[in-house]
Amino acid sequence: MSRTAAKLYTFLIFLFLYAPILVLIVFSFNDTETASRTVFSGFSLRWYEKLFQDRLILEALRNTLIIAVAAAAASTVLGTMAAIGINSMKRLPKRIMMNITNFPMVNPEIVTGVSMMLLFVFAVGVFGGRSLGMGSIIAAHITFCLPYVILQVLPKLRQMDPALYEAAQDLGCPPVKAFFKVVLPEIMPGIVTGMIMAFTLSIDDFVISYFTSGTTQTLPIYIYSMTRKRVSPEINALSTVLFAAVMVLLIIVNVRSSGQKAEKGGERG
Amino acid sequence: MKTNSKLLSAPYTVWMTIFIVLPMVLVAYFAFTDKQGAFTLENILSVGQYSNVFLRSIWLGAVATAICLVLGYPMAYIIAKLPAKRQSVMVMLVMLPMWMNFLLRTYAWMTLLEDNGLINAVLSAVGLPKVHMINTAGAVVLGMVYNYIPYMVLPLYSVLTKIDGSVIEAAQDLGASDRKVFLKVVVPMSMPGIISGVTMVFVPAVSTFIISKMLGGGGNLLIGDLIDMQFLGSAYNPNLGSAISLVLMVIILICMGIMNQFDDGEDEGKGGIML
Numbered sequence: 001m002s003r004t005a006a007k008l009y010t011f012l013i014f015l016f017l018y019a020p021i022l023v024l025i026v027f028s029f030n031d032t033e034t035a036s037r038t039v040f041s042g043f044s045l046r047w048y049e050k051l052f053q054d055r056l057i058l059e060a061l062r063n064t065l066i067i068a069v070a071a072a073a074a075s076t077v078l079g080t081m082a083a084i085g086i087n088s089m090k091r092l093p094k095r096i097m098m099n100i101t102n103f104p105m106v107n108p109e110i111v112t113g114v115s116m117m118l119l120f121v122f123a124v125g126v127f128g129g130r131s132l133g134m135g136s137i138i139a140a141h142i143t144f145c146l147p148y149v150i151l152q153v154l155p156k157l158r159q160m161d162p163a164l165y166e167a168a169q170d171l172g173c174p175p176v177k178a179f180f181k182v183v184l185p186e187i188m189p190g191i192v193t194g195m196i197m198a199f200t201l202s203i204d205d206f207v208i209s210y211f212t213s214g215t216t217q218t219l220p221i222y223i224y225s226m227t228r229k230r231v232s233p234e235i236n237a238l239s240t241v242l243f244a245a246v247m248v249l250l251i252i253v254n255v256r257s258s259g260q261k262a263e264k265g266g267e268r269g
Numbered sequence: 270m271k272t273n274s275k276l277l278s279a280p281y282t283v284w285m286t287i288f289i290v291l292p293m294v295l296v297a298y299f300a301f302t303d304k305q306g307a308f309t310l311e312n313i314l315s316v317g318q319y320s321n322v323f324l325r326s327i328w329l330g331a332v333a334t335a336i337c338l339v340l341g342y343p344m345a346y347i348i349a350k351l352p353a354k355r356q357s358v359m360v361m362l363v364m365l366p367m368w369m370n371f372l373l374r375t376y377a378w379m380t381l382l383e384d385n386g387l388i389n390a391v392l393s394a395v396g397l398p399k400v401h402m403i404n405t406a407g408a409v410v411l412g413m414v415y416n417y418i419p420y421m422v423l424p425l426y427s428v429l430t431k432i433d434g435s436v437i438e439a440a441q442d443l444g445a446s447d448r449k450v451f452l453k454v455v456v457p458m459s460m461p462g463i464i465s466g467v468t469m470v471f472v473p474a475v476s477t478f479i480i481s482k483m484l485g486g487g488g489n490l491l492i493g494d495l496i497d498m499q500f501l502g503s504a505y506n507p508n509l510g511s512a513i514s515l516v517l518m519v520i521i522l523i524c525m526g527i528m529n530q531f532d533d534g535e536d537e538g539k540g541g542i543m544l
Contacts, residue, residue, distance in 0.1 A: 006347045010359075013344050016415070017366050020377035023387060027380070039390075078281055085278025097278065100285050106468075108476030108521060110493050111514045114500055115292030118507065122295060143288040146281065175273070204370055206479070211500065223372045227379070227483060239373040246368040250361075 021243065028236035047237040057238065060222040063134065064203055067218060071141035072199040078142070079149030079198075080191055084183075086150070087157040101147045113211035116140045120212060132214030140212040141202045148201065149194035156190035157183075196253065299511035312512035319495055319513070326491040327520070329406060330475035333413035337421040337470045338463065340414070345425035345462075346455075349432075360426060363419050375412055375483050382408050382484065404486030412480040413470075420469040428462030429455075464528050472521055492517050 031044030051057060086097045104112055120136045123129075160183065168178040206220035213221060219242075226235050303309045316323075348359045366374065381387050382402040389399045402408055432455065440450045456463075478493025485491075492513065499510025 006350075009343055010347055013340065014362065017363070017418075020374065020381055020415070021366060021369060023381060024373065024377045078284060081277040082281030083278075085275050085281070088274040089278075097282070100289065104289055106472065106521075106525070108472055108493075108517060110476050110478060110496055111296070111518055112292075114496060114510060114514055115296045116288065117500060118295040118299060118511070119288070119292040139288060143284070146284070150281075200368070204368075206370070206372055220370055220372055223370060223376075224479070227372060227376050235373070235376060239369065239377075242373070243369050250365075250368070 021239075024236050025240045025243070028233055028240045030233055030236075032233075047233040048241075051234050051237045051241070054234070056217065057219075057222060060217040060219045063216060064219040067134065067137050067141055067209075068199050068202040070138045071145050071202040072195050074138075074142045075145035075149050075198045076191060076195040079146045079194060080153050080187070082146070083150045083153035083157060083187075087154060101150050104144055105147050109207040110211075112144065113140075113208040116143070116208065117211040132212055133216045136212045136214070137209050137216060137218065140208050141205065144205070144208055145198035145201055148197045149191075152194035152197065153187055153190040156187040160186045296511045296514055299508050300515045301512075303508060312508050313516070315509060316512050316516050319492075322490050322495055323492060323516070323520070325406075325489070326475050326493075329410055329413065329489075329491070330471055333410045333417070333474045334421075334467055334471045336410070336414050337418045338467065341418055341421035341466065342425055342463075345422045345429055348422075348426050349429035356430070360423070363422050367419050371416060372479060372483075374416060375480055378408070378412055378415060379403065379483055382411075403484065404488060406485065406489050408484040409481050409489050409491075412484045413474045413477065416480065417470040417474055420473075421466040424465040424469065425459060425462040428459045432458050460531060464531060468525060468528055471524065475521065476517060 026040065028047055029043050029045070030040055031042035031046065032039070082097075086094055086101075089097065116136075116139075117132070120132050120139075124131055164186070165178055165182050168182045169175060173181065204220065206224060209218050209221055210224070223235065223238065226232070300312055301308060301310070303311065344363070348356055348363075351359060379386075383389070384399065384401060384403065386403070388402065393399055436458070437450055437454055440454045445453065475491075476493050478491060478497045481489050481491040481494055496510050496513050496517070498504045499506045499513065
């Protein structure tokens with residue numbers, strides 16, 4: 001393929017990927033009463049003002065963040081422990097565990113969501129207690145985040161030289177201390193990546209939350225109801241704010257990791 | 270140490286039993302029972318009534334997957350040929366739209382494709398007739414391609430970068446034409462990437478219900494919409510919904526089984542797809 005053809009192709013693909021987002025962002029600044037989506041009639045921040053006065057949105061945002069923090073924390077701890085356990089297993093049990101781990105990633109999301117809804121409805125029916133809400137969403141999010149954490153931590157454990165841990169113990173370090181001083185620093189990059197993935201997956205999730213939330217609103221669920229009933233540039237403003245937040249987060253993560261790389265250089269991997 | 274570490278995965282095992290295995294058992298239970306809880310095959314049998322919906326989902330999913338492959342392969346190839354530093358920037362640019370919520374990305378297309386939308390406004394501004402795009406099967410396919418194409422590009426890119434350049438040179442030295450090098454060397458070597466890309470696009474595309482709802486109107490019902498209707502929609506019937514879910518899972522398992530026939534024994538854990 002010639003150079004110019006490659007450049008043109010790349011340009012067209014990126015145009016396809018970014019044009020809809022750009023249009024969305026541009027129209028979030030549209031100054032119009034009738035919420036026209038084709039005529040740009042001047043710059044205004046009115047939809048942003050409206051957005052930040054919308055109590056339902058702010059509550060949905062709060063719920064989303066609580067769920068994401070809880071799900072990321074729990075799935076990181078559980079997932080790291082699981083990865084260490086799986087890593088020390090023999091072939092057959094390891095295979096069984098990996099199959100269970102991979103299952104939710106391969107299974108259609110809607111089926112996972114529906115099956116968990118059945119579980120929670122069943123549990124309420126049997127044990128009583130409150131109906132679906134924050135608790136069930138958090139449990140569901142922990143479940144779909146766990147495989148991602150495990151798949152990030154396992155390769156780091158596999159790369160690690162087991163002799164390091166044994167050497168620490170031979171030198172008189174108790175196993176628990178050896179774990180925190182030797183193993184944990186080695187697998188830390190995997191744990192952090194897994195946690196970030198869990199956090200973002202949780203924030204972004206719609207399908208599984210939709211089936212397990214009952215009447216609780218999360219941001220994606222709220223967005224869904226907005227697109228169903230009325231058309232308002234408020235959605236555009238919300239998209240823009242979210243996109244900007246993600247960009248800032250990504251830049252922070254990138255700066256952090258490139259800073260780490262520069263710092264390292266020495267013996268730590 | 271060994272026995273101790275194995276115990277660490279016990280909480281995970283318990284968790285997955287409760288939240289993955291048990292729910293699946295419940296789906297199977299609901300699929301084979303009626304509202305009173307008595308065994309019946311009626312639900313499974315009545316899934317047959319919806320064969321047109323199943324065929325439509327599989328057809329649209331397959332078309333979207335094919336388009337993703339055709340559009341995504343050259344993109345992945347171009348990125349893989351760039352200098353290493355530019356590669357990571359380009360990969361990030363491919364990923365970036367995925368950080369915007371799925372619903373918002375689909376909503377963006379809604380505003381573009383509408384009868385009074387931006388594309389039609391541009392068309393009539395240059396004097397061309399308006400085109401009806403929203404609420405058609407084509408719009409649904411477009412939504413699928415737009416949302417899932419990064420899932421195709423990334424695995425393709427990661428296999429293509431690993432292909433040893435000297436293998437291609439060897440083929441050229443031995444007199445193979447560019448076309449032949451591509452078809453006989455590059456494509457076979459990128460097969461694992463093609464397989465994981467196709468799986469990662471096809472599975473969500475077949476089971477989606479938002480894209481069809483937002484871009485397909487009411488006339489392009491997919492399997493996902495059918496399931497949604499049985500659980501949270503007007504046609505409340507979890508037994509039938511479970512039966513449809515079960516059939517959907519079986520179809521996807523069969524598709525993946527077929528795909529894996531093309532894969533020549535890759536080691537476990539593909540990984541490294543996101544971030």
